[in-house]
Amino acid sequence: MLVSSGFLLFVLAISGIHCDEPLADIIARLKALENKVERQNDIISRQAMQIEGLQETVSAQMRDISELTEKVSTQENDKKKIMKELSNLKEIKHSHELCMAMVKTSYVGHHKGKTEGIGNEDKATGIQRVKALDNTKKRFVLDTLETVAFEATISGATKLPHSHVHDRVVFETVSLNVGSSYHAGNGTFIAPISGIYIFSTSLMMLKPDISDHGMHVIIEKNGMEVAGAYAAYRGTYEHSSVTAAIELQSGDNVFVSVERHDDISFYGDNLTSFMGFLLYPY
Template identity: 30%
Template sequence: MDISVIIIFLSLFKSSYTSATQGEENNTLSKLPVDNTQTDSRPDSDHESDMSRILKRLETNEKLTQRLLSRVEHLESREKSQQQEILNLHNQLDLQKRQTKSLQRVLNHIFNRRTPLKSRTGENQTASTVIEVKSVEKEISSGLRATEEHKSSQRIRRAENENQVAFFATLSTDIQHAGVHQTYVFDHVITNLGSAYNNHNGNFVAPVSGTYVFSVTLLSVYHVNAHAQFLKNGQLVTRLYLSGVESGHDTASQTFVLQLHKGDDVCVHNLDLDASLGGSHYSSFAGFLLYEDYSSSAIVGK
């Protein structure tokens, strides 16, 4: 047999044997259980790491969003205040424009008269121009003075309205066996602006200095006379007398005006021993602030 033929035959045999061997090995490997722990562990770990990074970025973005929202609210608030300030500046600018126009009219009046003065008789024309300028200046000063007076009156009115003082109280039940110099307590309070009247001890204490008006009306018990007096800081101001013995019931009323300082007190006292006074809301005590004393500049200037 030729050697070349033998060599070819051996090569084919070797190739066939190698293919068959590899096929058997592949079949054997395919039947064996495969351990995917190592191959799968790496993708799961990478997935968890990616999720963790995404969550962190979400938290960071949320915090950033909150800061941006807070900043936006702050800027909106500043914008509102700036808009109000701009509005105030516009109002001031309008006022300045009006004043500038008034002054400009005065200047134009002067300059328009200046050239004709050189060609005409100077004295008459000058006198006429001066009169017209003074008239315009007078109008401007009148307007400014009226504005200042209006502002001043507004300040005074505000100061007057700052302290409202007025009270009105009545006696709900009869008073029996009152002692000498006992204060009559008008217990039923109807009005008490400023809370200056005390319905527990019957005293009114002036909260501010000023001129006050007071009024007292008393009713006697049936067939009983009564004497009372009105006191300011314990000093007599006026007296009242009720003749109940002769008429059965009697009433007496007085109205008086007093200048009080802050802290002064006024009240109604009994003068008789073992006296009585009619209640049932027939007897009353009232007062109010008529004019406040603004001698303190700190109050007027508010």
């Protein structure tokens, strides 16, 4: 194919090559262009490495974000558990405060009537005792200094024969006597401090000499009947029991005695017992 000289000159012109330009200048320009291309390649290579590094950094940051997200989720769950426990503790605290308020109100109400009509000095003492509630937590039975409890039985194969009306039933074997307030010699409990006490007695009657004989025993406070237990003989050993809550002042005494049906015998072997404990101290 023949190319016109005019077209060739046109191509050379737009290429910036002039036929009248020395060859050495052309070679220099080519070398400069090659150097420029090499520098551009270096720049592109470095930028590619930077991009790769940035991609690795982004990948690591994404992993960190994922780990942090998991930690936040775990902490949220822990927070929910803590908030639930806090709510439960607040409810327990509120219940405890209500309980203490009820105890304090009961204590004040109980002593209000007792302080009416007495001297200012006694009233001041009563007020001081009420204030002491906050420090002593009302001295519940868990307070060793004011815990009182006892249990006594007629033990072994022994028996208590021929007890008569108004006789005290003596429970001679003592298994518990916290506060040393039960006296086994005469079967009597003497209150060491004022308060509300619980007493219970359980007795088994031996076969009486009279076929229609019954058993009637009572719990007495300072010689006055508080509660009673009855059993009628029906051809076998008969058993009866009674429990009572009694308010006592320091020095009051409580015991079990025969009330009716003379000449009663009680069975031993720990089947006949008497017990009591301090429920609520004043």
